[in-house]
Amino acid sequence: MxxxxxxxxxxxxxxxxxxxxxxxxxxxxxxxxxxxxxxxxxxxxxxxxxxxxxxxxxxxxxxxxxxxxxxxxxxxxxxxxxxxxxxxxxxxxxxxxxxxxxxxxxxxxxxxxxxxxxxxxxxxxxxxxxxxxxxxxxxxxxxxxxxxxxxxxxxxxxxxxxxxxxxxxxxxxxxxxxxxxxxxxxxxxxxxxPMEMIHAGVGDLAARSICNADWKLSQFIRGGYFCPLPYEMTAENERQVHASARGIAHRDPRAITFLGEAILKSGLSMTILNGETSPSSGAEHVISHFWDLLTHTRHLPKNLHGTQVGVGTIIMLAFYEYMRKIDPGKIDPRQVVRHRPPVEDLLRENQVRYGKAAPIFNEVVKTKYLSDDALIDRIRWVQDHWEHLWNAVAPYAPSLASIREPLRQAGMPMSLSSVHRSKEDAIEALIKGPQYRSRYTLLDLAWEMGLFPEAAEAVLEMAGVLD
Ligand SMILES: [Zn+2]
Ligand SMILES: [Zn+2]
Incomplete structure (x- = not known):
């Protein structure tokens, strides 16, 4: 070739x-x-x-x-x-x-x-x-x-x-x-x-507004590789899809063509990184994968991947806005360490909750659970670098409103009920999802800073997914 x-x-x-x-x-x-x-x-x-x-x-x-x-x-x-x-x-x-x-x-x-x-x-x-x-x-x-x-x-x-x-x-x-x-x-x-499949594509593409921010966040806190090219190479496609959102709802061939091209480009953004999925898969995919697991462990209804990802994206956009507004100075690292469950409790809890899948959770928990000293250091470091962190992430983290509006125009389902998941399923996804996937996202940072379970409820309210 x-x-x-x-x-x-x-x-x-x-x-x-x-x-x-x-x-x-x-x-x-x-x-x-x-x-x-x-x-x-x-x-x-x-x-x-x-x-x-x-x-x-x-x-x-x-x-x-x-x-x-x-x-x-x-x-x-x-x-x-x-x-x-x-x-x-x-x-x-x-x-x-x-x-x-x-x-x-x-x-x-x-x-x-x-x-x-x-x-x-x-x-x-x-x-x-x-x-x-x-x-x-x-x-x-x-x-x-x-x-x-x-x-x-x-x-x-x-x-x-x-x-x-x-x-x-x-x-x-x-x-x-x-x-x-x-x-x-x-x-x-x-x-x-089927319209739900068209919507699913819009939902899978919406992930772009979370996963690159998560990827940058992970690099900022834990080091490692990051490249802004995937985000940049799909910018124009996202703009076209959002501009033709109403046409998507009406199956306008031109709008569907834009959506198709955006989908091809989005896949390429992973391919050019030799299959590294970070530019197309962040916490919104963690949520979706966790909900997929519940179809097996609790026989909840299956949904299309992109439909779940779309709802997950709305939740995570709210989560970014929630996190941006907290005052990290109010967090006492020693208290976070005292209040968090010991690792043995988490391992036992996963065994009870997830049975056959528990070993996957527990392997992740063992790598993500920091020692007391390391966690105190992590929180202090994040407190010291709080503004830097948000400056680094900001180019990849659009506002909730800027994404929700075009999705609404496209007729996307954006509530938990539209994906047959309860408020409890969503809270569990936010807290337990990060123990099911090794990827580091905003959800891990929130967990490390001791913000759960309060943050989960507040974020679901903000996201407007509860009705
Ligand atoms: Zn996807
Ligand atoms: Zn590059």
Whole structure:
């Protein structure tokens, strides 16, 4: 593959397809960022698939297999399989799941599908949204096949990501897999996607306003790597999506196209960091992952990933505003140490609450729980650097109002009841979520400063998610 080397201005001004196979020497972080994907497009694209497959294989495809979810079989047959076969493509089917069942990207299912790939299949198409995208990456990586993703809903940002969220023994983990050779988001199909899936995409993108602030916060307090490029490279896309929020609510093709391009770019913002998900996943994703766990441990209803992330983002935007207003000087580090539960109590409590998943919590607790002296030092350091901290984080932390208003215009569900979660589920996510994920976020800082459980209630009020 030929790669082009870009300047900063050039890199930031290109759309996702313009970044195809590009290399960028980053003036911010000193690293080399690469885009390993050939084609990334939003438009009327089904008929262009055969040409794209030929470009990838460098000869006309002899045998292609298409992976899809039986839950949307008619849409895929009508919108994709029939036109491709009419085009003369030798296409056999690789269906997953069944009608009326919400499919999950289980590794076991992925392995079964990999076994069902025919020996003479040269290339795979994954036609669907989040779960099919993740499963196709898994199957293609395991069977060493190139693949094209045809996105059918603008519901999440992983199409152009080199990671996938896979579930094994009820636990979701992010795994590094081969990138797609081409990603097509078909507008004709996407405008007819269920509105809740369109909203989910808006919700997943909204995470940008929390996760980069969390990432910067983590670097400021604990050191480590940070690069502002992912935040910058998605700025214009966010502006376009927010400006066309009303159009999204009405399935306006232009607005859906903006949303699709924003989704491609957002995935790339993780891909250029070799799968580091920090620029697209902060505390709002911690909340969402914790709520996902409750579907297994307490059989709460499942929601779309992006829908939960959207609600989580609103809560965390309120949390940033809450934290900005506290007076850190009023916190007595010794009292925080005296009042916090001993680590043994936390480990026992997690065992009782989360059963099979408790070891994951407890591993995180053991790494995050500071010794008394270290915690006192941490709090004092944060107190001394309070204004510096907020100056560092401010460029990545927009106001609650500036994000909530466009989401409202897009018709997004933003209450806990819209994701079938109670106030208690939300408080638990804020306090226990950080013990389930190793990532350091504002929630960890709040815990270290002894602000829970009071902060949790106050933040939910501020966020306006309780009605
Ligand atoms: Zn960089
Ligand atoms: Zn996400």
């Amino acid at each position: 030929a790669t082009s080397i870009l300047s900063l201005q050039d890199f930031l001004s290109r759309d996702s397809n313009g970044l195809s196979y590009s290399t960028f020497f980053c003036p911010y972080c000193g690293q080399t960022h690469q885009v390993p994907i050939g084609e990334m497009r939003v438009g009327h694209l089904v008929e262009e698939i055969p040409h794209s497959l030929e470009r990838i294989l460098q000869h006309p495809p002899r045998k292609v297999q298409i992976l899809f979810d039986r839950a949307i079989e008619e849409i895929i047959v009508e919108g994709v399989i029939r036109p491709l076969r009419q085009n003369g493509l030798n296409l056999s089917l690789l269906p997953a799941g069944q009608k009326g069942v919400l499919l999950d990207s289980e590794t076991e299912l992925g392995n079964q599908l990999a076994l069902a790939v025919d020996d003479d299949t040269e290339i795979l198409i994954g036609a669907g949204s989040g779960v099919i995208c993740d499963l196709t990456k898994w199957v293609a990586t395991r069977t060493h096949r190139p693949f094209l993703i045809l996105g059918t809903a603008p519901s999440m940002n992983a199409y152009t990501s080199i990671t996938a969220t896979m579930t094994e023994n009820d636990v979701k983990t992010s795994v590094l897999l081969n990138p797609a050779d081409a990603v097509f988001l078909d507008v004709d199909i996407m405008v007819n996607a």
